[in-house]
Amino acid sequence: MPSEIFFLIADLNCSNLNLNKYSKNYLNHLFNTNEILASMLLTLHNINFYQELMSAIRKNISEGTFDQFHDKYIDKL
DSSP states (O other), X not given: OOHHHHHHHOOTTXXXXXXXXXXXXXXXXXXXXXXXXXXXXXXXXXXXXXXXXXXXXXXXHHHTOHHHHHHHHHHHO
C-alpha cells in the first residue's frame, strides 16, 4: 500500500490508542520498508475509526437525530 494513501485516511486528531504519536516521516519509512508495524498501525487506526463512527451513530439514534447525522456524514464523502 502506498504511504500516500495512509496519510489521506489517517486521522491526525485521533486521541484513542495514541496513534498520532508517530511522525509522518516515520510512518512513511515504515510503509516504504514494508515493516509489519505499518500494517499494525493502519489496522489500529481503522478499528478506532469504526469504533468512533459506531459510537456517534448510537448517540444520534438515541437522541433521534440520526437523519441529520447521516446527511452531514454523507456530505463529507
